[in-house]
Amino acid sequence: MKVPGPVTLNGQHVRLEPLAEHHAEDLFEAGADAEVWRWLSADRPADPVAMRGQIVAMWAEGRVPFATVLTETGRPVGSTSYLDVDVANAHLEIGYTWIGRPWWRTAVNTEAKLLMLDHAFDELGAERVSLKTDHLNLRSQAAIERLGAVREGVLRHRIRRRDGSWRDTVCFSILAAEWPAARARLGERMTVAGTR
Secondary structure, eight states: OOOOOSOOEEOSSEEEEEOOGGGHHHHHHHTOSGGGGTTSSSOOOSSHHHHHHHHHHHHHTTOEEEEEEETTTOOEEEEEEEEEEETTTTEEEEEEEEEOGGGTTSHHHHHHHHHHHHIIIIISOOSEEEEEEETTOHHHHHHHHHTTOEEEEEEEEEEEOTTSOEEEEEEEEEEGGGHHHHHHHHHHHHHHTSOO
């Protein structure tokens, strides 16, 4: 598997581009609703300057973060990343995903994941892509299942939440052999609904 790096992935509804400091102000506005940050490991930045710091930190941590940009307006409305890259075992994770609340349950997340999964399997040569979420985040679990990912199990008390409580992590994955069928279902969902 190739190591993922900064790349722009173009779709009909969204464009994923390497996350950069110039995205900070729009992302700060897009993430105004506190519910967006409820299940994330970081608090909402206090201002666009703090958002810039968060962006720099993502790259420093070894993630490959993207800004999720609406193609129609050019406005960033969220972010997502490749992380936990294991080249020898052809595995990576898609995570640290958030989208501003006005774009929940629209084509934005579905197409962003479609672009990332296509790139991971077809360009990078991944054998396995994993996705994880909080066991209490039922909305995220449903969204991951709609992608065609298989629920693998739960890692108990894996992460301590910001409030000090323990988070159980629900693990999902898609294998390279499963991706063509999952891609076809997602493509159909995009074509028929245009909003899922």
